[in-house]
Amino acid sequence: MSFYKNVTSKPWEYSSPTIGTGPESAFELPSERIALTIFLVVVSVIFSLLAVTYYLRMDLGDWVPMADPSLLWVNTGALIVSSVFFQLARNTAQGDNFSRSRALFMTAGLFAILFVIGQFIVWEQLSANGSGISSSAASSFFFLLTGMHVAHIIGGLWVWSRTTFRFFNQTDLPSVKLSIELCTTYWHFLLVLWVFIFAALSNT
Amino acid sequence: MAYVPLADQDHELHDPHTFITKYVWSQDHKVIAIQYGGTAIFVGLVALFLSAMMRLQLGFPDTFTLIDPSSYYQAVTMHGMIMVVYLLTALFLGGFGNYLIPLMCGTRDMVFPFLNMLSFWVYLLSVIILLSSFFVTGGPTGAGWTLYPPQTITPGTPGHDTGILLMLISLGVFIIAFTMGGLNYVTTVLQARARGLTMMRLPLSVWGILVATILGLFAFPALLVSAIMMTFDLTLGTSFFMPAIMAAGEQLDYNGGSPILFQHLFWFFGHPEVYIVALPAFGLVSDVLSTHARKNIFGYRMMVWAIIAIGGLSFIVWAHHMYVSGMNPYFGFFFATTTLIIAVPTAMKVYNWVLTLWEGDIRLNTPMLFAIGFVFTFIHGGLTGLFLGNVVIDLPLSDTYFVVAHFHMVMGVSPVLVLFASLYHWYPKITGRMMDETLGKLHFWCTFLGTYAIYLPMHYLGFLGVPRRYYAMGSTDFIPESAQALNANITIAAIFVAVAQVLFFINVFWSLRNGKPSGNNPWGATTLEWQTPETPPKHGNWGPEMPVVHRWAYDYSVPGYHQDFIPQNVPGDFGVSEDHDHDTEMKSPQDAQ
Numbered sequence: 149m150s151f152y153k154n155v156t157s158k159p160w161e162y163s164s165p166t167i168g169t170g171p172e173s174a175f176e177l178p179s180e181r182i183a184l185t186i187f188l189v190v191v192s193v194i195f196s197l198l199a200v201t202y203y204l205r206m207d208l209g210d211w212v213p214m215a216d217p218s219l220l221w222v223n224t225g226a227l228i229v230s231s232v233f234f235q236l237a238r239n240t241a242q243g244d245n246f247s248r249s250r251a252l253f254m255t256a257g258l259f260a261i262l263f264v265i266g267q268f269i270v271w272e273q274l275s276a277n278g279s280g281i282s283s284s285a286a287s288s289f290f291f292l293l294t295g296m297h298v299a300h301i302i303g304g305l306w307v308w309s310r311t312t313f314r315f316f317n318q319t320d321l322p323s324v325k326l327s328i329e330l331c332t333t334y335w336h337f338l339l340v341l342w343v344f345i346f347a348a349l350s351n352t
Numbered sequence: 353m354a355y356v357p358l359a360d361q362d363h364e365l366h367d368p369h370t371f372i373t374k375y376v377w378s379q380d381h382k383v384i385a386i387q388y389g390g391t392a393i394f395v396g397l398v399a400l401f402l403s404a405m406m407r408l409q410l411g412f413p414d415t416f417t418l419i420d421p422s423s424y425y426q427a428v429t430m431h432g433m434i435m436v437v438y439l440l441t442a443l444f445l446g447g448f449g450n451y452l453i454p455l456m457c458g459t460r461d462m463v464f465p466f467l468n469m470l471s472f473w474v475y476l477l478s479v480i481i482l483l484s485s486f487f488v489t490g491g492p493t494g495a496g497w498t499l500y501p502p503q504t505i506t507p508g509t510p511g512h513d514t515g516i517l518l519m520l521i522s523l524g525v526f527i528i529a530f531t532m533g534g535l536n537y538v539t540t541v542l543q544a545r546a547r548g549l550t551m552m553r554l555p556l557s558v559w560g561i562l563v564a565t566i567l568g569l570f571a572f573p574a575l576l577v578s579a580i581m582m583t584f585d586l587t588l589g590t591s592f593f594m595p596a597i598m599a600a601g602e603q604l605d606y607n608g609g610s611p612i613l614f615q616h617l618f619w620f621f622g623h624p625e626v627y628i629v630a631l632p633a634f635g636l637v638s639d640v641l642s643t644h645a646r647k648n649i650f651g652y653r654m655m656v657w658a659i660i661a662i663g664g665l666s667f668i669v670w671a672h673h674m675y676v677s678g679m680n681p682y683f684g685f686f687f688a689t690t691t692l693i694i695a696v697p698t699a700m701k702v703y704n705w706v707l708t709l710w711e712g713d714i715r716l717n718t719p720m721l722f723a724i725g726f727v728f729t730f731i732h733g734g735l736t737g738l739f740l741g742n743v744v745i746d747l748p749l750s751d752t753y754f755v756v757a758h759f760h761m762v763m764g765v766s767p768v769l770v771l772f773a774s775l776y777h778w779y780p781k782i783t784g785r786m787m788d789e790t791l792g793k794l795h796f797w798c799t800f801l802g803t804y805a806i807y808l809p810m811h812y813l814g815f816l817g818v819p820r821r822y823y824a825m826g827s828t829d830f831i832p833e834s835a836q837a838l839n840a841n842i843t844i845a846a847i848f849v850a851v852a853q854v855l856f857f858i859n860v861f862w863s864l865r866n867g868k869p870s871g872n873n874p875w876g877a878t879t880l881e882w883q884t885p886e887t888p889p890k891h892g893n894w895g896p897e898m899p900v901v902h903r904w905a906y907d908y909s910v911p912g913y914h915q916d917f918i919p920q921n922v923p924g925d926f927g928v929s930e931d932h933d934h935d936t937e938m939k940s941p942q943d944a945q
Contacts, residue, residue: 159904282589
């Protein structure tokens, strides 16, 4: 069914009932995927607004750039590895190789946890060096942007832990498969988001 | 078996049995809707009480020692925030959205019932956090509902430490609740409609709620971001919004932040918020008008596209709230232009409502009276908006009572009248009983005429230059003493309207037991929620058979059909029959009553 054809139809003209048995859907996708897509748009709006405020603040004249801690590169690596493992877990689950997929899925989450720990260490280092959150506008934004990103990773890890739990229960494997797919999408999104944030933070 | 979400399941659901799962931790959209609605109305009554406090001070200054400047500002702030966010947004989307979307779309429930339940409980938490600020040291914040920094968190403003912190946390929690609910509403409408129910066959209520929810999903992030950044300023000593500033003779520890940035973020949320409240009202009132005028809605497709156009435009008009803050003149020009453009689709909707009534078979029952009342108040509130949208007119009027009158007419009184129209209209479906018509009509006339007695004179006060936000006028040369007499009259009218709402609550509770049984479809309406096998609908809504939709939502008074309405789930093309003289044949269940 074409969405465009649908919204330009003349509803007051009688037409015979549509053929089929299922409910009317705008998209041939599981509802969970639709909801995730909408959620990712909402998250994009949040970070776009943060980016706008960041660049506006940078223009104000008294902006003093800060040096990015080199540990961020290591953390970025951990997040990339995490994303790769999620993709592998998804691919093996598609082939119904669930025991292998489970191992890959758990590894993926562990690398994401490493990323979060790494970010905490970065904040610790910055605070110790006198670049704490309130020391300058640049570091305030550094903490804000990285903090918001980590909050979203932690939210993802909560879903990841629930999926892992269901993996062990071995009940409803088709729904686990969907969860893996959605986690993978979410992690790829957060990786891309992180690349943008990292670029924005380095570009001061 | 492949995984099938609850909303799409064909078979009947098992009812929850225990009291707790049925009424407290319920995942049934109808129970959640009532929980949302009840909480919103309760917190709205708190806000109503606060407005009575403000009016008493304004009408009779120096009479009530209870109200000092601090408590006056706290009342202003909490009244505004509660009414806009915690009452109107929650009642339209959490209440009516939850109740009507699955029923109007012909599904058994929302797509994610658990998330839906969570949404309500998180909303309740946000309300509790908000109300708790009344009981902390320093009281709730008195910074105005717009929470403009730097005064929000500088010493001297009531509730500048704990009160504002609780407000910001509460808003954050509310946004989380809204996002959970919003994902549900949008996904349910997009993905789980009954067979045959195409997007263009949806009742306008669903369109209004859908587009308002999408606006909310895009607009609330701006409030979330500004709330988080301000919380950082408040608790962690950052300077996102706080400039270098002196307070009470001391240099505060802030440096270089931009208060204007906050205003931009706030109104990027704040203006769409107006339409988050207005669009569901537009939708609901369209259905009420069409049903009780026994006529199809005039220009259905135009109505849908107008809703979408208003939704889109509402994101590029926000700075018209900030003309007095100062901006590049070209920006002012841009925002004035977009503001005037948004009046075009809005006016189309108003014309279409009036044309729906034109030559209709109008039943002047309580829901219809409230709906027609809305058309009046909305036109009046909207016309003053056209003036205020222009920079040169806004500048002298912005800080006067003219603005108070404008926004109360357009987004206070108008949506509230729609709420009442909808409550009277859908009450029979929710409870299975009719509300009392005499009490209802009395309630309408007291409310409708009373609100005019409040807000019409306020426009005049605005012309006189009476400033808004003032606790007391003091001795002011340019304002004549008669302004004070007018203020006293407004206060009397306000107290009258507030007390008149008791009629509504008496009616709600009295009719719950003593109302006439309504049957499934007392108004003779076409939309699916009136075609359920039981009233009130049971868990799962539809019994064993899911509804199939054969027509749009507005087949009223179709010539050749034996009734003056054809429900959406009735098959067959009746539009071409020539044998019947429809004037004598058509029957309406409302006539039978």
